Structures are given as C-alpha cells and as structure tokens.
Amino acid sequence: MLRIRKAPICVGALFILLFPWVAGRLPAIEHYPDLMVFAGIYCLMTIGMSLLMGYAGQISLGHAAFYGIGAYASGILTTQYNLNPWLCILLGSVAATAVAVVVGAPSLRLRGHYLAMATLAFGIIVNIVFREEAEWTGGPDGMGGIPGLDIFGYSFDSIHKYYYLVWIVVAIAFFFTIRLIQSPTGRALRAIHASEAAASAMGIDISRSKIVVFAFSAILASVAGSLYAHYMNFINPSTFDTLFSIKLVIMIALGGMHTIWGAVVGSVLFAFLSFEWLHQFGEYEIVVYGLVLMMVTIYLPEGLVGLPGRIVQRVRR
Amino acid sequence: METISAASQLFQFIVTGLTVGAIYAMVAIGFNIIYNVTEIINLAQGEFVMLGGLIMVFMHVTVGLPMILAFVATVLLVTLTGTMLDRLAIKPIRQPSVMTLIIATIAASIVIKGTAMLIWGKSPYDLPAFSGRTPIELGGVIIQPQYLWVIGFLAVVAIGLTLFFNRTILGKAMAACADNPDAARLVGINVQYMVLLSFALSAAIGAIAGMTLTPIALMDYDRGAMLAIKGFGAAILGGLGSFSGAVLGGLLIGLIESLGAGFLLSGYKDAYALIVLLLVLFLRPSGMMGNFEVTKFKRF
Numbered sequence: 001m002l003r004i005r006k007a008p009i010c011v012g013a014l015f016i017l018l019f020p021w022v023a024g025r026l027p028a029i030e031h032y033p034d035l036m037v038f039a040g041i042y043c044l045m046t047i048g049m050s051l052l053m054g055y056a057g058q059i060s061l062g063h064a065a066f067y068g069i070g071a072y073a074s075g076i077l078t079t080q081y082n083l084n085p086w087l088c089i090l091l092g093s094v095a096a097t098a099v100a101v102v103v104g105a106p107s108l109r110l111r112g113h114y115l116a117m118a119t120l121a122f123g124i125i126v127n128i129v130f131r132e133e134a135e136w137t138g139g140p141d142g143m144g145g146i147p148g149l150d151i152f153g154y155s156f157d158s159i160h161k162y163y164y165l166v167w168i169v170v171a172i173a174f175f176f177t178i179r180l181i182q183s184p185t186g187r188a189l190r191a192i193h194a195s196e197a198a199a200s201a202m203g204i205d206i207s208r209s210k211i212v213v214f215a216f217s218a219i220l221a222s223v224a225g226s227l228y229a230h231y232m233n234f235i236n237p238s239t240f241d242t243l244f245s246i247k248l249v250i251m252i253a254l255g256g257m258h259t260i261w262g263a264v265v266g267s268v269l270f271a272f273l274s275f276e277w278l279h280q281f282g283e284y285e286i287v288v289y290g291l292v293l294m295m296v297t298i299y300l301p302e303g304l305v306g307l308p309g310r311i312v313q314r315v316r317r
Numbered sequence: 318m319e320t321i322s323a324a325s326q327l328f329q330f331i332v333t334g335l336t337v338g339a340i341y342a343m344v345a346i347g348f349n350i351i352y353n354v355t356e357i358i359n360l361a362q363g364e365f366v367m368l369g370g371l372i373m374v375f376m377h378v379t380v381g382l383p384m385i386l387a388f389v390a391t392v393l394l395v396t397l398t399g400t401m402l403d404r405l406a407i408k409p410i411r412q413p414s415v416m417t418l419i420i421a422t423i424a425a426s427i428v429i430k431g432t433a434m435l436i437w438g439k440s441p442y443d444l445p446a447f448s449g450r451t452p453i454e455l456g457g458v459i460i461q462p463q464y465l466w467v468i469g470f471l472a473v474v475a476i477g478l479t480l481f482f483n484r485t486i487l488g489k490a491m492a493a494c495a496d497n498p499d500a501a502r503l504v505g506i507n508v509q510y511m512v513l514l515s516f517a518l519s520a521a522i523g524a525i526a527g528m529t530l531t532p533i534a535l536m537d538y539d540r541g542a543m544l545a546i547k548g549f550g551a552a553i554l555g556g557l558g559s560f561s562g563a564v565l566g567g568l569l570i571g572l573i574e575s576l577g578a579g580f581l582l583s584g585y586k587d588a589y590a591l592i593v594l595l596l597v598l599f600l601r602p603s604g605m606m607g608n609f610e611v612t613k614f615k616r617f
Contacts, residue, residue: 059416061423106599112415113358117549118598121591124546132584242542246423253420283435290427297421298409 008261016167020160033163037231039271040166044224046251046263047173048217053249054257055181056213057193058108059116061245062123066096066218068130068240070225075146075235076136085149089226096222097215104214108207123245130237142236149230162231169227170264173220177260180216185209247274250293256303265304325457330579331572336464336533338571339471340366341590343526344548345555345563346474347519353495353558354515357418361402361426363545364433365520368395369527370536371433374442384447392524398429399520403513426541433538441535444528467529474522475564491515495558543587547574550594569593 020033045067052058073092077083083091107118130137137143149156149165156162180186188209191199200206229235247270255266273292278285296303302310344362351359372394376387406425410417446463453460482488493501494511502508526544527536551570555562570590577589 053416057416059419061419110598113419114553114598116360116419117358117546117553118595120546121550121594124543125588125591125595128585128588132582246427249420249423284431287428287431287435290424290429290431293420293424294406294428297417297424298406298411301412301417 012264013171016171020163024160034159035271035275036268037159037163037166038275039268040163040170041224041228041231042248042251042267042271043170043264044166044173044227045217045221045248046255046267047170047177047260048220049248050252050255050257050260050263051177051180051189052213052217053252054259054262055186055193056189056210058210058214059112060119060214060217061116061242061249062119062121062126063217063221063248064240064242064244065123065126066100066221067225067228067244068126068237069096069099069218070222071229071235071240072130072137072225073222074226074229075143078147079143079145080136085147085226085230086151089223092226093219093222096218100215100218101211104211104218105207108210108214120242120245123242127237127241130240137237140237142234144234146229146233146235148233166227166231169223173223174260174264177216180213181260185212189213247289250289250296252303253293253296254303256305258302259305262303262305269304322457326579327576328456328458330575332458332460332464334572334575335568336467336571337575338551338568339467340526340530340544340567341547341551341570342471342564342567343474343522344544345551345567346478346560347522347526348549348552349558349560349563350478350519350522351515352552354491355494355512357407357422358549359402359516359519360419360422360545361429361541362519362523362548363541363543364426364429365395365399365523365541366527366530366544367433367536367538367541368398368429369524370444370531370540371437371442371527371538372524373528373531374444374536375437377444378442388528391528392521395524395527396517396521399516399518399523400513402429402520403516407516408509408512426545430538430541437538439538441537442531443535444531446532447529450532461533463529463532467533470525470529471564471567474525475560478560487514546594547590550590550597553594554597 016036019036023029023032045063049060049063052060070089070092073095074085074088077088077091078085103122107115107122110118131140133139134141149162156165181189188199188204188206191202191204192206192209196206225240228239251266251270252263253266254269255264256262274285278288281288300307344366347362347365348358351357351362369391373387373391376382376390377384380387382390402422402425406421407413407418410421446461447466448462450461450463453462480488482492490501490506491511491514493504493506494508498508501511530536547570548567551566552563553566554569555564555566570593573593574586574590578586581589
C-alpha cells in the first residue's frame with residue numbers, strides 16, 4: 001500500500017464535501033451529518049490505531065485513555081482556567097504525547113499478550129482517575145459547560161460547520177499519516193511488523209520507531225477527544241472506558257487493519273451501526289458487536305476493504 | 318485500645334485480601350492451563366467466573382436445586398461454554414496470529430457478557446453462603462465461613478491440577494502439547510482434543526471461582542473483565558505458566574488491593590492491582606517464577 005491512488009481520494013473528498021449538502025435536504029436522513037461528525041472523530045483515532053496495529057503490528061487496548069486525556073484537557077482548561085479552546089487542544093496533545101512516551105517506552109518493549117494487557121491496564125487506570133478526581137473532572141457525573149469552537153469570530157456553532165471542521169482535521173491527519181507511512185519511519189514500521197530481529201539487524205531503532213508511532217496515534221486520539229468535548233459541551237468518564245478502546249479495535253478490524261482506508265471505512269460504518277442501525281437492537285447491541293468482531297476475525301481477516309480484492313480473486317479463479 | 322484496633326483492622330484487611338486473592342489465583346490458574354497448551358491468553362477467562370456465579374444463582378436460587386446438584390450442573394454448563402468458545406471462536410480462525418487471537422477472545426468475552434446481560438439483566442445477584450453466614454470471630458478479626466470455602470477450593474484445585482498434570486496420562490499428554498505440539502502429535506497425541514480439554518478445564522475452574530465468590534461479593538454480568546485482568550496480573554506476577562506462581566501471585570494481588578483500599582484511597586481499589594501489573598510487566602515481565610522470553614529481541 002505504498003502507492004497512493006488518486007481516484008479513491010478524490011471520490012472520498014467529493015463525497016465528504018457534498019454529503020451534508022445532500023443529506024441535509026432529505027428529511028429521512030437529515031440527521032446523518034451529525035452521525036458523520038462522530039464518524040470523523042472516530043476516524044481521527046482509528047487512523048492512528050491502524051498505523052499502530054496494522055502497520056507496526058503493536059496492539060493497543062487502551063487508546064480510549066488518550067481520547068479522554070484530550071477531552072478532559074479541553075474540558076478542565078476551558079471551564080476552570082478559561083484558556084482559549086485551541087490552546088487547550090494543543091496542551092491536550094502535549095499531555096497525551098508525554099503520557100504516551102512515559103507509558104509507551106516500557107510497554108512497547110513488550111509483545112503480544114503482554115503489550116495487550118499493559119495497554120488494557122493503562123486504559124483502566126486512566127479511567128479510574130477520571131472517575132475519582134471529581135474535583136477536576138466532575139467524577140462519574142461528568143462535566144458540562146465546555147465551550148464550542150470559533151476562529152476569528154467565526155463560530156462552529158452548527159452541525160454542518162462542525163462537520164466540515166472535523167473532516168478537515170481528518171483530511172490533514174490522513175495525508176500526514178500517508179506521508180509518515182512513506183517516510184523511512186513508515187518503512188521501518190513495516191520492517192518491524194515483519195521481523196523485529198531482522199529490522200534491528202538492519203540498523204532500525206526499533207523502540208524509537210514504535211514510540212514515535214504510539215505518540216502519533218495518541219496525539220490523534222487526544223485531538224479527537226478535544227473535538228468531541230467542544231462538540232458535545234459535556235463529557236463523562238464512561239465515554240472513555242475500556243469498551244470504547246475495544247470499539248476502536250472493532251472499527252479497524254471491520255474496515256481492515258492493514259490500510260489507512262480500512263480505518264476510514266470502519267469508523268464511518270461503526271458510527272452508523274452504533275447510532276443508527278443497531279439502535280433498534282437496544283440491549284442486544286453489545287452482543288451484535290461481539291458477533292461482528294468474531295465473524296470479521298474468522299471470515300474477513302483483511303476487513304471490508306480487502307473484500308473487493310478477494311471477490312475479484314475468487315471470480316478470476 | 319487504639320493500637321489493638323489498628324492491628325485487628327490490619328488482620329481484617331489481610332484476611333479479606335487473601336480471600337479475594339484466592340479467587341484471582343483461580344482465574345490465573347485458568348489462564349495458565351490454556352496458555353500452557355496453546356500459548357493463547359484467553360481474555361474471556363473472567364466471563365467463566367461471572368457465568369459460574371450467575372448460573373449457580375439460577376440453579377440454586379431460581380430453580381431450587383440442592384446446593385451440590387446446582388454446583389455440578391453449573392460446572393458442567395460453564396465447561397460446555399468453554400468448549401464452545403474453543404470450537405466457535407478460536408478454532409475456525411484460519412491464520413491465527415497473536416493479534417487475531419487476542420481480538421477473537423475479546424469478541425467472545427463481549428458475546429458472553431452481552432448474553433449474560435440479556436438473561437440476567439444488570440442487577441447484582443446474591444447466593445446463600447455454602448455453610449451459613451455466622452461469622453467466626455478470632456481476636457477481633459471477623460472471618461466469614463465462606464472465606465474458608467474459597468481458600469479450601471483453591472487448595473483443592475491447585476493440588477488436584479498438580480496431580481493431574483504429573484500423575485495421569487491425560488495430564489502428561491496435555492503437558493506434552495505445551496512443551497512441543499509437533500512432537501506431541503508425532504507420538505500420537507490428539508492436540509486438537511487437548512486444546513479443547515484445556516478450555517474445558519479452565520472454564521470449570523473459572524466456574525468454581527465464580528460460585529465461591531458470589532456469596533461474598535455478589536455477582537453481575539459486568540464483572541468478568543476486571544476479574545480477568547486481575548487474574549492475568551496474578552499470572553504475570555507469579556510467572557505465566559507456573560501454577561504455584563499463580564497461587565502466590567493471586568494472593569499477593571488480593572493483599573495489595575485490600576491493603577491499598579483499606580489504608581490508601583478506597584476509590585482506587587481496582588487501580589492498585591493494575592499498577593502492580595504494569596510495574597511487573599515493565600520491570601520483570603518473566604514474573605517471580607517464570608522464564609524469560611518476552612524481551613527476547615533485546616538480546617539479539
């Protein structure tokens with residue numbers, strides 16, 4: 001997946017550009033742009049996750065923690081210290097980077113199950129902090145009154161405006177990630193995925209590469225968290241729990257872990273599944289998630305993005 | 318007066334910690350059985366414990382079966398769940414890698430948890446203690462009879478398994494798969510069957526842990542994940558794969574949690590065990606009794 005094909009990017013960009021314009025005019029789906037705001041926020045996170053898990057082969061079951069760090073940085077710093085929201089987004093990413101380096105440096109030395117468990121434990125600990133430090137975070141009840149975003153007097157105060165803001169950020173992250181994949185760091189990551197021993201023999205600084213990609217994915221998650229906080233104006237700890245970390249894994253597994261496109265497809269699909277199509281299942285929802293994840297692991301190891309290729313292969317044979 | 322009560326308080330925390338720790342030890346043993354045969358960490362291990370508790374409540378309280386019958390029926394049902402987990406979620410994976418196996422066991426745990434929520438709802442359930450709730454008082458320390466059952470079952474499980482793996486042909490065959498699956502296959506051991514058996518066995522032990530825990534701490538559908546991660550902490554602390562390590566690790570995790578919640582911030586009760594887990598992973602991932610293999614590439 002080194003080559004970027006221009007066609008899908010153009011089609012995707014056009015779709016994103018026109019979507020609210022079309023959907024907003026059809027009464028049955030006029031709330032879809034709202035779903036797409038969440039889809040974009042998820043997308044931002046899964047792009048980083050796909051880089052981490054799909055390309056570098058490093059599992060993380062604690063990424064909701066970074067999402068929460070961004071959201072709470074924005075929430076606490078705007079409501080209690082009256083800082084500019086954009087500055088808070090920046091400070092949130094700085095905090096996420098710092099945490100990612102401190103936690104990532106020892107964690108990423110681990111592999112497989114050990115890494116999975118370390119990231120899982122990290123995610124749970126951070127969530128407990130969100131719940132317990134009520135003085136700052138509002139505890140389990142959450143915190144409200146988080147201001148919206150504006151720039152030079154232009155306020156992102158409607159769903160459609162926020163939609164474009166979020167997807168512009170996604171586009172920036174997308175292109176930055178593609179650049180990263182094509183850079184020596186990206187090639188190093190794929191080498192690490194294939195064989196750490198061989199990569200190390202070739203002189204690749206394994207731990208540095210892993211930490212860079214871990215921190216990068218943490219920054220994306222943190223920005224996503226901030227965007228979520230400024231959009232919802234309210235946050236509570238259950239948004240950032242382990243189940244959400246696992247939902248991120250579901251998203252990239254569903255879309256396909258090994259390409260950035262998989263992250264985009266998986267996030268959008270998941271947003272619609274969880275807010276729209278699975279809502280009618282009510283309490284069954286969680287069982288369906290589990291079954292979806294199980295089916296994907298067994299029958300679609302390359303995710304939905306890999307499906308066309310497989311069908312073509314089948315037909316040709 | 319003050320010092321005596323502080324001392325008895327300390328002992329009280331120790332007794333409670335060891336009891337909960339015994340449950341973690343049983344979860345850790347469950348991890349080890351599957352890990353030893355397949356090198357899979359079954360993240361759905363905690364769901365066996367949850368199912369054990371809730372099915373026992375159903376059999377004993379709802380249906381009204383006598384305690385012993387309900388106990389046996391519960392073990393059988395959870396064991397069946399364990400074998401289904403292997404057959405439906407693990408075995409069908411065509412290219413098993415560590416990552417797909419982790420995802421598969423997570424998926425399975427979500428399905429089991431969700432199904433339990435649909436059956437039992439979200440409220441916690443109580444189960445009568447095995448031999449009443451008249452506490453035994455020992456120098457100001459209150460010991461629930463159920464605590465003794467928990468410790469007793471841990472002892473039975475640990476000794477029983479040691480005998481099983483060292484003395485019986487079946488146990489030795491399973492141990493052989495752990496050592497070298499290809500060689501085991503060459504001498505005529507049905508490895509697939511041993512894998513199935515390992516899932517069954519660890520499910521049964523999870524069920525026992527759940528049934529003995531419920532009268533002390535109630536049980537609800539959402540308990541599995543935390544039990545699993547603390548059980549894993551215990552397994553790591555003791556050294557993944559080692560049964561005596563699992564017992565020791567479990568008791569230690571229980572103690573740390575109980576003393577931490579008692580003397581430090583109680584709201585961080587669940588965090589203490591996890592912080593210990595992280596520290597062990599960072600500093601000595603081989604655990605207290607395990608062999609070193611995780612950071613192999615460091616020595617390359």
